[in-house]
Amino acid sequence: xxxxxxVSAACVAAALMVSCASTGGASDTKAxxxxxxxxxxxxxxxxxxxxxxxxxxxxxxxxxxxxxxAVSAKDAYSKEKGYGFNTPANVEDVxxxxxxxxxxxxxxxxGSDSTNSDNTFNVDLPNGLYEIVVYxxxxxxxxxxxxxxxxxxxxxxxxxxxxxxxxxxxxxQLNIYARAGKDGQTYALSAITIAKLSDDTTLPPTxxxxxxxxxxxYYPDANSPFGVQYGRHGWGQDFNIFIKPxxxxxxxxxxxxxxxxxxxxxxxxxVKTYIKKGDYYIIGIGINDQGRKLPExxxxxxxxQMVKDAKAVGATPILVGQQGRKxxxxxxxxxxxxxxxxxDIAKEQEIQYIDLFKLFDDYKESLAKKxxxxxxxxELYANEDLHISPKGAKKCAQIIASQIPALxx
Numbered sequence: 459x460x461x462x463x464x465v466s467a468a469c470v471a472a473a474l475m476v477s478c479a480s481t482g483g484a485s486d487t488k489a490x491x492x493x494x495x496x497x498x499x500x501x502x503x504x505x506x507x508x509x510x511x512x513x514x515x516x517x518x519x520x521x522x523x524x525x526x527x528a529v530s531a532k533d534a535y536s537k538e539k540g541y542g543f544n545t546p547a548n549v550e551d552v553x554x555x556x557x558x559x560x561x562x563x564x565x566x567x568x569g570s571d572s573t574n575s576d577n578t579f580n581v582d583l584p585n586g587l588y589e590i591v592v593y594x595x596x597x598x599x600x601x602x603x604x605x606x607x608x609x610x611x612x613x614x615x616x617x618x619x620x621x622x623x624x625x626x627x628x629x630x631q632l633n634i635y636a637r638a639g640k641d642g643q644t645y646a647l648s649a650i651t652i653a654k655l656s657d658d659t660t661l662p663p664t665x666x667x668x669x670x671x672x673x674x675x676y677y678p679d680a681n682s683p684f685g686v687q688y689g690r691h692g693w694g695q696d697f698n699i700f701i702k703p704x705x706x707x708x709x710x711x712x713x714x715x716x717x718x719x720x721x722x723x724x725x726x727x728x729v730k731t732y733i734k735k736g737d738y739y740i741i742g743i744g745i746n747d748q749g750r751k752l753p754e755x756x757x758x759x760x761x762x763q764m765v766k767d768a769k770a771v772g773a774t775p776i777l778v779g780q781q782g783r784k785x786x787x788x789x790x791x792x793x794x795x796x797x798x799x800x801x802d803i804a805k806e807q808e809i810q811y812i813d814l815f816k817l818f819d820d821y822k823e824s825l826a827k828k829x830x831x832x833x834x835x836x837e838l839y840a841n842e843d844l845h846i847s848p849k850g851a852k853k854c855a856q857i858i859a860s861q862i863p864a865l866x867x
Contacts, residue, residue, distance in 0.1 A: 508589060508591065508622065508653070509589050509653035509654075509655055510653060511591070511651035511652055511653045512652055512653055512654060513527070513541075513581060513650075513651065513652040514526045514527060514559075514649070514650075514651045515527050515529050515541070515579075515581075515649065515650045515651070515652075516528050516529065516559040516648075516649055517529050517530075517562070517563050517564040517579075517647055517648055517649060517650065518530065518531075518551050518552070518554065518561070518562025518563050518564060518648065519531065519532075519551035519562060520551075520561060520562045522559070523558040523559045526559050526649070527541075529541065529542065529543075529564070529579075530551055530564070531543065531546060531549040531550045531551045531564045531565075532546055532551075533546070534546045535580045537582070540581065540582040541579070541580060541581045541582065542579070542580060543564075543577075543578070543579055543580070544576055544577065544578045544579070544580050544633070545568075545576060545577050545578075548566070548567045548568045548569075548577045549564050549565060549566055549567060549577065550564070550565050550567060551563075551564060551565075552564070552565045552596070552644075552646055553596065554595035554596040554599070554616075554618075554646070554648045555595065555596040555597050555616065555617065555618060556593075556595060556596075556618035556648065559593070559648065559649040560593055560595050560618045560648040560649060561648075562595075562648065563595040563596065563599070563646045563647055563648035563649075564579075564646060564647060565644055565645070565646040566601075566635055566636050566637070566645050566646065566647075569604075569635060569637050570637050570638040570645065571637070571638070572604075572637065573604050573607060573608055573609055573637070573724040573727070573728075574604075574607040574608075575604070575635055575637065577635055578633040578634060578635045579633075579634050579635060579647075579650070580631055580632070580633050581631065581632045581634075581652060582630060582631050583627050583630065583631060583632050583652070583654070584627075584630070584654070584657075585626075585627055585628055585629075585630060585657070585659060586626070586627060586654050586655070586656055586657045586658070586659060587624060587625070587626050587627075587654070587655045587656040587657075587658060587659055587660065587661065588624065588625055588626075588627055588632065588652055588653065588654055588655060589622060589623075589624050589652075589653045589654075589655055590605065590610070590622060590623055590624070590625060590632070590634065590650065590651070590652055591620055591621075591622045591649075591650065591651040591652075591653075592611065592614070592620060592621060592622070592634075592636075592647055592649070592650050593618065593619070593620040593647065593648045593649040593650075594614045594615060594616045594617075594618070594619050594620065594646075594647065594648065595616055595618060595646055595647065595648030595649075596616045596617075596644070596646065596648075597616045597617050598616060598643070598644050599615070599616035599643070599644050599645065599646045599647075599648075600613065600614070600615050600616060600638070600639040600640050600643035600644070600645065601613075601614055601636035601637060601638060601639045601643070601644075601645035601646065601647070602614065602636070602637055602638070602639045602645075603621075603623070603634065603635075603636055603637075603647075604634070604635055604636075604637055605623075605625055605632060605633060605634040605635075606625060606627070606632070606633060607633070608724065608727065608728040608731055608732075609710065609724050609725055609727075609728045610623040610625060610634075610728070611623055612639070612674065612675070612709070612710055612711065612712045612725070613639035613640065613674070613675075613712050613713070614639060614677065615639070615677045615679070615687060617677070617678065617679060617680075618648075619677045619678060620649075621675075621677075623708075624655065624661060624662070624706065625661075626659035626660070626661065627659070628659055632652065634650065660734070661706065661732060661734070662704065662705075662706045663704060663705050663706065663736055663737065664705070664706045664707070664708055664732070664733070664734075664737045664738075665697065665701070665705050665706070665707050665708070665737070665738045665740060665865065666708050666710060666729045666733055666737060666738065666739045666740065667694040667697075667707070667708065667709045667710055667711050667740050667741075667742070668710060668711065668717075668720050668725070668726065668729070668739070668740070668741040668742070668743055668764060669692065669694055669709075669710075669711030669715070669741070669742045669743050670711060670712070670713060670714065670715045670716075670743050670744075670745055670746055671690070671692065671711075671712075671713035671714060671715075671745075671845060672692055672693065672742070672745065672780055672781065672844075672845065672846060672854075673692045673693060673694040673709065673711035673742050673743070674692040674694060674695070674709060674711035674712050674713055674715075675692060675694065675695040675709050675711075676688065676690050676691055676692065676695070683840065683841055683847075684840070684847060684848050686848060688840060688845065689840035689841050689845075689847060690840040690845045690846065690847065690848075690851075691840075691846060691847065691848040691850070691851030691852070692709070692711060692846075692851060693781075693846070693851045693852075693854035693855040693858065694707070694709035694711055694740075694855075695709055695851065696848070696851045696852045696854075696855040697709075697855045697858070697859060699852065699855065699856075700855055700856050700859035700860070700866065700867060701859050701862075701865040701866060701867060702865060702866075702867055705865060708729075708732075710725045710726075710728060710729060711725075711743075712725070714746055715743065715746060716743070716746045716747045717743050717744065717747050717756075717757050717760040717761050717764075718747070718756060718757075718760050720743060720760075720764075721760045721763065721764065726764055726767070729764075729767075729768075730767050733767075733768060733771055733773045734771055734772070734773065735771055735772030735773065736772065736773065736774075737768075737773040737774070738773065738774050738775075738776060738862070738865065739764070739765075739768040739773055739774070739775045739776070740775075740776050740778060740858070741761060741764055741765070741775060741776070741777050741778065741800075742777070742778035742779070742780055742814070743761075743780075744757070744780055744795040744796035744797065744799070744800065745780055745795050745844075747795070747796055748795045748796055754796070754799060757796055757799060758799060758802075758803060761777070761799075761800065761803055762803055762806075762807065765777075765803065765807050765809060766807075769807070769809075774809070774810075775807070775809050776809060776810045776811075776812060776862065777800040777801075777803060777804045777809065777810070777811045777812070778800075778811075778812045778814050778858060779793065779797035779800055779801065779811070779812065779813050779814050779815045779816075780794065780795055780797060780814065780815065781814050781815055781818040781819075781846065781850075781854055782794050782815050782818065782819055783843045783844050784835065784836065784838070784839040784842075784843045784844075785843050786819065787819075787822055787823070787826060787832075787835055788823070788826070791815075791819070792815075792816065793815055794815060797813075797815055801813075810861075810862075812857075812858055812861045812862075814854060814857060814858060817857045817861075818853070818854055818857060821853060821857070822835045822838065837849055837850075838850030838853060
């Protein structure tokens with residue numbers, strides 16, 4: 459039996475441990491000096507101010523914590539209840555690693571490779587804009603969250619982590635489910651909360667990210683260096699620290715992704731569905747493309763189409779060259795991977811290109827000249843040569859934000 463506790467909206471916000479949150483012009487930015495800007499290591503993480511939920515669903519077969527509605531895998535959707543699983547035969551109750559509403563969950567058995575499965579949890583809702591909080595639950599759970607037929611959260615890992623997204627409901631019902639975040643992993647949810655933000659179905663001004671493991675979000679993990687998965691952060695997850703608070707950030711990046719994969723897997727389709735006039739689409743991807751020998755022509759085609767899709771609705775696409783390796787220090791390199799192609803596309807499409815490779819390299823060079831500077835440079839990386847640490851991610855985010863005046867604080 460579950461221990462009964464009261465769970466307030468403030469507790470939900472504290473438990474999340476998440477960050478939330480037009481210019482076009484010629485191709486290259488005249489980069490502001492990044493090497494003399496103070497390191498952003500002490501910049502505070504910005505926790506979301508979450509709305510008080512109207513619905514709080516405790517998923518799993520062990521009952522519910524106080525203030526939550528119990529929903530087991532056997533609970534089929536009905537119009538009378540207004541919620542339930544669309545296909546109960548394709549979900550099952552499982553144990554989880556947390557306490558109270560996170561002590562159990564519901565595992566999804568189908569839809570692991572789809573963004574538009576009918577194996578959903580359904581909730582009848584008046585049309586409007588909603589804030590949805592999901593909790594992953596157990597250590598073995600690793601899932602991406604889809605709703606309304608599109609990706610909403612990418613690769614949420616377990617260990618009782620949670621995350622949130624905002625979504626318009628336009629057909630009177632929210633349809634949400636978990637799919638595999640990584641092949642071979644269990645995809646399950648322990649709890650879901652829902653809060654209505656507005657009768658208007660328009661998302662707030664939004665910054666969208668396309669990227670790979672240098673851009674994506676990593677979740678808390680007490681057993682890893684820096685207390686986070688693999689000791690890494692992606693600069694996309696720290697971007698909101700350095701931009702105006704009215705901007706909402708949607709980081710659709712995932713580790714190991716290519717431009718082709720981002721375009722064809724459904725990640726770009728989510729952006730294309732929701733992006734609107736005035737939004738930004740920041741694209742920084744290419745490490746895995748070159749490593750997997752994707753022909754340059756294909757890389758150009760996918761990036762160019764993403765840019766055109768953003769421009770077609772009046773959004774502002776920006777291309778970002780990827781930061782270099784720790785071992786690049788002092789080698790005099792001017793580019794890596796497909797950064798030169800990104801620069802060419804930016805020129806062709808008359809959009810902004812941010813040379814993060816040079817700006818971050820300049821910063822590292824300036825650090826290295828100081829006493830203990832080589833060690834300081836090493837602290838920007840996650841105990842390896844490529845991926846950046848939380849400190850490095852904050853610096854990269856600060857550099858990129860500083861190049862976009864309409865966003866920067």
